[in-house]
Amino acid sequence: MLKLASRMGRAKPSAIMVIAEKAKQLKAAGRDIVNFSIGVPNFLPGEHVYEAVREALKHDTGAYGSNRGREDLLDAFLAHMREIGLDGYKRSNVAVGIGAKQVLYNLCEALLDESDEIVFPTPYWTSYLDIAEILGAKITLLPCPSEQNYKLTPAQLDRALASKPKVFLFNNPSNPTGMVYTREEIAALAEVLVKHPDTWIITDDIYNRMVFDGVGYHNFVQFKPELRERTAIVDSLSKTYGMPGWRVGFVAAPELLANALVTLNSNHITNLPEIITAAGVAALTGSQEITKEKCAEFARRRDQVLDTLLSIPGVQCPRPQGAFYAFPDISVAFGKSHNGVIIDNDVDFCAALLESKGVACVPGSAFGEPRALRISYTCPRAQLEAGLQRFKQFFDELVEVEVERVSAAGR
Protein backbone atom coordinates (compact mmCIF):
# COMPACT_ATOMS: atom_id res chain seq x y z
CA MET A 1 0.00 0.00 0.00
CA LEU A 2 1.20 3.53 -0.79
CA LYS A 3 1.81 5.51 2.39
CA LEU A 4 2.57 9.09 3.34
CA ALA A 5 5.47 9.90 5.66
CA SER A 6 4.62 9.16 9.28
CA ARG A 7 4.94 12.87 10.16
CA MET A 8 1.80 13.52 8.10
CA GLY A 9 -0.14 11.50 10.67
CA ARG A 10 0.70 14.31 13.09
CA ALA A 11 -0.12 17.16 10.69
CA LYS A 12 -3.59 18.65 10.87
CA PRO A 13 -5.33 21.56 9.17
CA SER A 14 -5.35 24.80 11.15
CA ALA A 15 -8.33 24.87 13.59
CA ILE A 16 -8.88 28.56 12.83
CA MET A 17 -9.24 27.87 9.12
CA VAL A 18 -11.87 25.20 9.87
CA ILE A 19 -14.12 27.73 11.70
CA ALA A 20 -13.50 30.44 9.11
CA GLU A 21 -14.50 27.97 6.39
CA LYS A 22 -17.74 27.05 8.22
CA ALA A 23 -18.60 30.76 8.60
CA LYS A 24 -17.93 31.28 4.90
CA GLN A 25 -20.23 28.39 3.96
CA LEU A 26 -23.06 29.73 6.13
CA LYS A 27 -22.65 33.16 4.58
CA ALA A 28 -22.72 31.67 1.08
CA ALA A 29 -25.97 29.93 2.08
CA GLY A 30 -27.51 33.34 2.80
CA ARG A 31 -27.02 33.57 6.59
CA ASP A 32 -26.14 36.92 8.17
CA ILE A 33 -22.74 36.07 9.64
CA VAL A 34 -20.45 38.21 11.77
CA ASN A 35 -16.97 36.81 11.48
CA PHE A 36 -14.87 37.25 14.62
CA SER A 37 -12.84 34.17 13.77
CA ILE A 38 -10.00 34.90 11.42
CA GLY A 39 -7.04 37.03 12.47
CA VAL A 40 -6.84 39.33 9.48
CA PRO A 41 -6.21 43.07 9.85
CA ASN A 42 -9.01 43.92 7.40
CA PHE A 43 -7.43 46.94 5.75
CA LEU A 44 -5.41 47.35 2.58
CA PRO A 45 -1.89 48.71 2.31
CA GLY A 46 -1.32 52.34 1.27
CA GLU A 47 -1.33 53.52 -2.34
CA HIS A 48 2.48 53.85 -2.24
CA VAL A 49 2.69 50.05 -1.96
CA TYR A 50 0.59 49.55 -5.11
CA GLU A 51 2.60 52.25 -6.88
CA ALA A 52 5.84 50.41 -6.03
CA VAL A 53 4.35 47.21 -7.46
CA ARG A 54 3.38 48.94 -10.72
CA GLU A 55 6.86 50.41 -10.98
CA ALA A 56 8.49 47.03 -10.27
CA LEU A 57 6.42 45.41 -13.01
CA LYS A 58 7.88 47.85 -15.52
CA HIS A 59 11.41 46.67 -14.66
CA ASP A 60 10.71 43.00 -13.98
CA THR A 61 13.56 40.70 -14.98
CA GLY A 62 11.74 37.48 -14.21
CA ALA A 63 15.02 36.20 -12.71
CA TYR A 64 15.58 34.16 -9.56
CA GLY A 65 16.55 36.32 -6.58
CA SER A 66 18.60 36.11 -3.40
CA ASN A 67 17.88 33.25 -0.96
CA ARG A 68 18.42 35.66 1.93
CA GLY A 69 16.24 38.42 0.49
CA ARG A 70 17.04 41.41 -1.73
CA GLU A 71 19.42 43.86 -0.09
CA ASP A 72 17.07 46.85 -0.16
CA LEU A 73 14.41 44.76 1.61
CA LEU A 74 16.93 43.59 4.22
CA ASP A 75 18.00 47.22 4.75
CA ALA A 76 14.38 48.37 5.05
CA PHE A 77 13.79 45.68 7.66
CA LEU A 78 16.95 46.62 9.57
CA ALA A 79 15.78 50.26 9.63
CA HIS A 80 12.40 49.10 11.00
CA MET A 81 14.25 47.08 13.67
CA ARG A 82 16.17 50.20 14.73
CA GLU A 83 12.93 52.20 14.92
CA ILE A 84 11.40 49.69 17.31
CA GLY A 85 14.53 49.72 19.47
CA LEU A 86 16.53 46.77 18.10
CA ASP A 87 19.92 48.12 17.09
CA GLY A 88 23.12 46.46 15.97
CA TYR A 89 21.87 43.87 13.46
CA LYS A 90 23.48 43.51 10.02
CA ARG A 91 22.24 42.07 6.72
CA SER A 92 24.04 38.84 7.62
CA ASN A 93 21.70 38.49 10.64
CA VAL A 94 18.54 38.61 8.53
CA ALA A 95 16.63 36.21 6.28
CA VAL A 96 13.22 36.57 4.66
CA GLY A 97 10.47 33.97 4.33
CA ILE A 98 7.01 33.48 2.85
CA GLY A 99 5.34 35.09 5.88
CA ALA A 100 6.25 34.64 9.54
CA LYS A 101 4.64 31.21 9.50
CA GLN A 102 7.23 29.88 7.09
CA VAL A 103 10.02 31.63 9.01
CA LEU A 104 8.81 29.94 12.21
CA TYR A 105 8.61 26.58 10.47
CA ASN A 106 12.15 26.99 9.14
CA LEU A 107 13.47 28.08 12.54
CA CYS A 108 12.00 24.98 14.15
CA GLU A 109 13.32 22.81 11.35
CA ALA A 110 16.78 24.35 11.75
CA LEU A 111 16.80 23.91 15.55
CA LEU A 112 14.79 20.84 16.47
CA ASP A 113 15.73 17.23 15.87
CA GLU A 114 13.04 14.64 16.54
CA SER A 115 12.33 14.38 20.32
CA ASP A 116 14.15 17.64 21.10
CA GLU A 117 12.19 19.66 23.64
CA ILE A 118 10.42 22.92 22.80
CA VAL A 119 8.63 24.91 25.52
CA PHE A 120 6.07 27.67 25.10
CA PRO A 121 3.30 29.32 27.11
CA THR A 122 -0.39 28.45 26.81
CA PRO A 123 -2.50 30.06 25.34
CA TYR A 124 -0.33 29.75 22.22
CA TRP A 125 -0.79 30.60 18.57
CA THR A 126 -2.09 27.36 17.02
CA SER A 127 0.72 26.86 14.51
CA TYR A 128 3.38 26.57 17.23
CA LEU A 129 1.88 23.29 18.30
CA ASP A 130 1.20 22.12 14.76
CA ILE A 131 4.74 22.85 13.56
CA ALA A 132 6.37 21.21 16.59
CA GLU A 133 4.14 18.16 16.15
CA ILE A 134 4.98 17.76 12.47
CA LEU A 135 8.68 17.89 13.36
CA GLY A 136 8.22 15.26 16.09
CA ALA A 137 9.51 17.54 18.87
CA LYS A 138 8.79 16.97 22.56
CA ILE A 139 6.36 19.75 23.46
CA THR A 140 6.18 21.20 26.97
CA LEU A 141 3.36 23.68 27.56
CA LEU A 142 3.56 26.33 30.28
CA PRO A 143 0.00 27.06 31.42
CA CYS A 144 -0.68 30.81 31.84
CA PRO A 145 -4.40 31.00 32.75
CA SER A 146 -6.49 34.18 32.92
CA GLU A 147 -5.83 34.33 36.68
CA GLN A 148 -2.23 35.31 35.82
CA ASN A 149 -3.35 37.57 32.96
CA TYR A 150 -2.28 34.93 30.42
CA LYS A 151 1.34 35.91 31.13
CA LEU A 152 4.36 33.77 31.88
CA THR A 153 6.04 34.40 35.24
CA PRO A 154 9.81 34.38 35.79
CA ALA A 155 9.49 31.49 38.28
CA GLN A 156 7.55 29.40 35.74
CA LEU A 157 10.16 30.09 33.08
CA ASP A 158 13.01 29.25 35.44
CA ARG A 159 11.44 25.87 36.27
CA ALA A 160 10.73 25.10 32.61
CA LEU A 161 14.30 25.81 31.51
CA ALA A 162 15.84 23.60 34.19
CA SER A 163 15.49 20.59 31.85
CA LYS A 164 17.56 22.47 29.20
CA PRO A 165 14.97 22.42 26.42
CA LYS A 166 16.39 23.09 22.96
CA VAL A 167 13.98 25.97 22.23
CA PHE A 168 11.89 28.44 24.21
CA LEU A 169 9.24 30.07 22.00
CA PHE A 170 7.65 33.32 23.12
CA ASN A 171 5.01 35.58 21.53
CA ASN A 172 4.54 39.25 22.41
CA PRO A 173 2.06 40.92 21.75
CA SER A 174 0.08 37.73 21.93
CA ASN A 175 -2.26 36.00 19.56
CA PRO A 176 -4.79 34.87 20.89
CA THR A 177 -4.89 36.94 24.10
CA GLY A 178 -3.81 40.42 22.96
CA MET A 179 -1.67 40.65 26.10
CA VAL A 180 1.50 42.75 25.97
CA TYR A 181 4.33 42.28 28.44
CA THR A 182 5.50 45.46 30.14
CA ARG A 183 9.09 46.66 30.10
CA GLU A 184 9.55 45.35 33.66
CA GLU A 185 8.04 41.96 32.83
CA ILE A 186 10.32 41.47 29.81
CA ALA A 187 13.34 42.57 31.85
CA ALA A 188 12.48 40.04 34.59
CA LEU A 189 12.09 37.19 32.08
CA ALA A 190 15.39 38.20 30.43
CA GLU A 191 17.10 37.87 33.84
CA VAL A 192 15.94 34.24 33.94
CA LEU A 193 16.93 33.53 30.34
CA VAL A 194 20.58 34.49 30.90
CA LYS A 195 20.79 31.81 33.59
CA HIS A 196 19.95 29.09 31.05
CA PRO A 197 22.52 29.29 28.24
CA ASP A 198 21.65 25.96 26.60
CA THR A 199 18.29 27.06 25.21
CA TRP A 200 17.63 28.87 21.95
CA ILE A 201 15.02 31.64 22.14
CA ILE A 202 12.50 32.45 19.43
CA THR A 203 10.44 35.61 19.96
CA ASP A 204 7.50 36.00 17.63
CA ASP A 205 6.97 39.76 17.68
CA ILE A 206 4.89 40.26 14.55
CA TYR A 207 2.41 42.61 16.30
CA ASN A 208 5.19 44.93 17.54
CA ARG A 209 3.57 48.00 15.97
CA MET A 210 0.11 47.18 17.30
CA VAL A 211 0.51 48.14 20.96
CA PHE A 212 -1.92 50.33 22.95
CA ASP A 213 -2.03 52.36 26.16
CA GLY A 214 1.63 53.45 25.85
CA VAL A 215 2.87 50.05 27.10
CA GLY A 216 5.44 49.94 24.29
CA TYR A 217 7.14 47.01 22.66
CA HIS A 218 10.12 45.32 24.32
CA ASN A 219 12.36 42.36 23.61
CA PHE A 220 14.69 40.37 25.88
CA VAL A 221 17.80 41.37 23.90
CA GLN A 222 17.28 45.03 24.83
CA PHE A 223 17.82 44.16 28.49
CA LYS A 224 20.43 41.42 28.09
CA PRO A 225 22.42 41.96 24.87
CA GLU A 226 24.25 38.66 25.43
CA LEU A 227 20.96 36.91 24.56
CA ARG A 228 21.38 38.00 20.91
CA GLU A 229 23.75 35.07 20.42
CA ARG A 230 20.84 32.66 20.79
CA THR A 231 17.70 34.69 20.07
CA ALA A 232 15.75 34.74 16.80
CA ILE A 233 13.28 37.62 16.41
CA VAL A 234 10.44 36.95 13.99
CA ASP A 235 8.54 39.71 12.18
CA SER A 236 6.07 40.03 9.32
CA LEU A 237 4.28 42.60 7.18
CA SER A 238 0.97 40.72 7.39
CA LYS A 239 -0.77 42.41 10.30
CA THR A 240 0.85 45.84 10.56
CA TYR A 241 0.61 46.76 6.88
CA GLY A 242 -2.65 45.05 5.90
CA MET A 243 -0.71 42.53 3.79
CA PRO A 244 -1.49 39.01 5.09
CA GLY A 245 -1.81 37.50 1.64
CA TRP A 246 1.38 39.11 0.31
CA ARG A 247 3.46 36.72 2.45
CA VAL A 248 6.48 38.65 3.69
CA GLY A 249 8.19 37.49 6.88
CA PHE A 250 11.59 38.12 8.44
CA VAL A 251 13.95 36.82 11.05
CA ALA A 252 16.82 38.62 12.79
CA ALA A 253 19.12 36.10 14.45
CA PRO A 254 22.76 35.24 15.08
CA GLU A 255 24.55 34.57 11.78
CA LEU A 256 24.72 30.81 12.32
CA LEU A 257 20.95 30.62 12.49
CA ALA A 258 20.18 33.27 9.86
CA ASN A 259 22.50 31.40 7.47
CA ALA A 260 20.69 28.14 8.23
CA LEU A 261 17.45 29.80 7.16
CA VAL A 262 19.08 31.03 3.97
CA THR A 263 20.11 27.42 3.24
CA LEU A 264 16.56 26.21 3.89
CA ASN A 265 15.22 28.98 1.66
CA SER A 266 17.55 27.81 -1.09
CA ASN A 267 15.88 24.41 -0.85
CA HIS A 268 12.27 25.41 -0.10
CA ILE A 269 11.41 28.66 -1.83
CA THR A 270 14.53 30.07 -3.53
CA ASN A 271 13.44 33.69 -3.12
CA LEU A 272 10.63 36.13 -2.40
CA PRO A 273 9.12 37.26 -5.70
CA GLU A 274 10.58 40.51 -7.05
CA ILE A 275 7.20 42.28 -7.11
CA ILE A 276 6.47 41.35 -3.52
CA THR A 277 9.96 42.49 -2.52
CA ALA A 278 9.24 45.92 -4.02
CA ALA A 279 5.95 46.06 -2.10
CA GLY A 280 7.73 45.12 1.12
CA VAL A 281 10.34 47.85 0.71
CA ALA A 282 7.60 50.41 0.06
CA ALA A 283 5.59 49.29 3.09
CA LEU A 284 8.57 49.51 5.44
CA THR A 285 10.10 52.73 4.11
CA GLY A 286 6.95 54.65 3.10
CA SER A 287 4.40 56.48 5.24
CA GLN A 288 3.48 54.68 8.47
CA GLU A 289 0.25 56.68 8.85
CA ILE A 290 -2.15 53.82 7.99
CA THR A 291 -0.48 51.54 10.52
CA LYS A 292 -0.72 54.24 13.21
CA GLU A 293 -4.36 55.01 12.39
CA LYS A 294 -5.28 51.34 12.48
CA CYS A 295 -3.52 50.82 15.76
CA ALA A 296 -5.52 53.72 17.26
CA GLU A 297 -8.72 52.28 15.77
CA PHE A 298 -7.98 48.83 17.21
CA ALA A 299 -7.41 50.38 20.64
CA ARG A 300 -10.89 52.00 20.45
CA ARG A 301 -12.41 48.69 19.38
CA ARG A 302 -10.64 46.90 22.21
CA ASP A 303 -12.47 49.26 24.62
CA GLN A 304 -15.80 48.53 22.97
CA VAL A 305 -15.26 44.77 23.03
CA LEU A 306 -14.08 44.81 26.62
CA ASP A 307 -17.04 46.97 27.74
CA THR A 308 -19.45 44.40 26.31
CA LEU A 309 -17.58 41.38 27.66
CA LEU A 310 -17.26 42.77 31.16
CA SER A 311 -20.97 43.68 31.23
CA ILE A 312 -21.81 39.94 31.03
CA PRO A 313 -22.07 38.42 34.51
CA GLY A 314 -19.37 35.80 35.11
CA VAL A 315 -17.31 36.52 31.98
CA GLN A 316 -13.68 37.45 32.73
CA CYS A 317 -11.31 39.06 30.27
CA PRO A 318 -7.80 40.27 31.07
CA ARG A 319 -7.36 43.63 29.32
CA PRO A 320 -5.68 43.17 25.92
CA GLN A 321 -3.13 45.88 25.11
CA GLY A 322 -2.11 44.97 21.60
CA ALA A 323 -2.81 43.07 18.37
CA PHE A 324 -6.55 42.82 17.64
CA TYR A 325 -7.84 39.98 19.79
CA ALA A 326 -9.74 39.51 23.03
CA PHE A 327 -9.71 36.18 24.81
CA PRO A 328 -12.55 36.06 27.33
CA ASP A 329 -13.01 33.23 29.79
CA ILE A 330 -16.57 32.10 29.01
CA SER A 331 -16.61 29.01 31.21
CA VAL A 332 -19.51 30.49 33.21
CA ALA A 333 -21.69 29.26 30.32
CA PHE A 334 -20.61 25.63 30.67
CA GLY A 335 -23.32 23.32 31.97
CA LYS A 336 -26.07 25.71 30.79
CA SER A 337 -28.21 25.41 27.71
CA HIS A 338 -29.24 27.63 24.81
CA ASN A 339 -32.43 26.91 22.85
CA GLY A 340 -32.33 23.39 24.22
CA VAL A 341 -28.68 22.84 23.24
CA ILE A 342 -26.47 21.97 26.20
CA ILE A 343 -23.16 23.80 26.30
CA ASP A 344 -20.54 21.56 27.84
CA ASN A 345 -17.39 23.23 26.58
CA ASP A 346 -15.88 25.93 24.37
CA VAL A 347 -16.48 23.97 21.16
CA ASP A 348 -20.20 23.52 22.00
CA PHE A 349 -20.36 27.20 22.87
CA CYS A 350 -18.85 28.38 19.58
CA ALA A 351 -20.98 25.96 17.55
CA ALA A 352 -24.22 27.14 19.25
CA LEU A 353 -23.24 30.80 18.95
CA LEU A 354 -22.56 30.40 15.24
CA GLU A 355 -25.70 28.38 14.64
CA SER A 356 -28.12 30.55 16.60
CA LYS A 357 -26.63 34.05 16.33
CA GLY A 358 -24.44 33.81 13.26
CA VAL A 359 -21.35 34.90 15.22
CA ALA A 360 -18.13 33.01 14.48
CA CYS A 361 -15.44 32.84 17.19
CA VAL A 362 -12.58 30.36 17.61
CA PRO A 363 -12.82 27.95 20.59
CA GLY A 364 -10.03 28.51 23.11
CA SER A 365 -9.03 24.85 22.98
CA ALA A 366 -7.51 25.59 19.55
CA PHE A 367 -5.00 27.70 21.53
CA GLY A 368 -4.68 25.30 24.47
CA GLU A 369 -7.15 27.11 26.79
CA PRO A 370 -10.57 25.41 26.70
CA ARG A 371 -12.20 27.84 29.14
CA ALA A 372 -11.99 30.70 26.64
CA LEU A 373 -12.66 31.74 23.06
CA ARG A 374 -10.94 34.18 20.72
CA ILE A 375 -12.63 37.26 19.30
CA SER A 376 -10.79 38.92 16.43
CA TYR A 377 -12.33 42.40 16.24
CA THR A 378 -11.20 43.78 12.86
CA CYS A 379 -14.46 43.28 10.93
CA PRO A 380 -16.37 46.34 9.60
CA ARG A 381 -17.58 48.57 12.46
CA ALA A 382 -21.33 47.96 11.95
CA GLN A 383 -20.71 44.22 12.09
CA LEU A 384 -18.66 44.60 15.24
CA GLU A 385 -21.55 46.30 17.00
CA ALA A 386 -24.09 43.76 15.78
CA GLY A 387 -21.79 40.87 16.70
CA LEU A 388 -21.20 42.14 20.23
CA GLN A 389 -24.93 42.67 20.79
CA ARG A 390 -25.69 39.14 19.63
CA PHE A 391 -22.88 37.77 21.78
CA LYS A 392 -24.39 39.41 24.86
CA GLN A 393 -27.89 38.30 23.88
CA PHE A 394 -26.65 34.72 23.63
CA PHE A 395 -25.57 34.90 27.27
CA ASP A 396 -28.91 36.48 28.28
CA GLU A 397 -30.71 33.52 26.74
CA LEU A 398 -28.68 30.83 28.52
CA VAL A 399 -30.63 28.83 31.06
CA GLU A 400 -29.57 26.51 33.84
CA VAL A 401 -30.04 22.95 32.59
CA GLU A 402 -32.04 22.00 35.71
CA VAL A 403 -34.47 24.92 35.17
CA GLU A 404 -34.99 23.85 31.59
CA ARG A 405 -35.71 20.23 32.61
CA VAL A 406 -38.26 21.37 35.19
CA SER A 407 -40.04 23.69 32.77
CA ALA A 408 -39.98 21.02 30.03
CA ALA A 409 -41.63 18.59 32.48
CA GLY A 410 -44.31 21.19 33.22
CA ARG A 411 -45.18 21.78 29.54
Ligand SMILES: Cc1ncc(COP(=O)(O)O)c(C=O)c1O
Ligand atom coordinates in the same frame (compact mmCIF):
# COMPACT_ATOMS: atom_id res chain seq x y z
C1 LIG B 1 1.49 35.22 16.53
C2 LIG B 1 1.54 34.98 15.07
N1 LIG B 1 2.70 34.60 14.52
C3 LIG B 1 2.80 34.37 13.20
C4 LIG B 1 1.70 34.51 12.36
C5 LIG B 1 1.86 34.24 10.90
O1 LIG B 1 1.97 35.44 10.17
P1 LIG B 1 2.26 35.46 8.63
O2 LIG B 1 1.01 35.91 7.97
O3 LIG B 1 3.38 36.45 8.46
O4 LIG B 1 2.66 34.10 8.21
C6 LIG B 1 0.47 34.89 12.89
C7 LIG B 1 -0.72 34.98 12.03
O5 LIG B 1 -1.84 34.94 12.47
C8 LIG B 1 0.39 35.15 14.29
O6 LIG B 1 -0.75 35.57 14.84
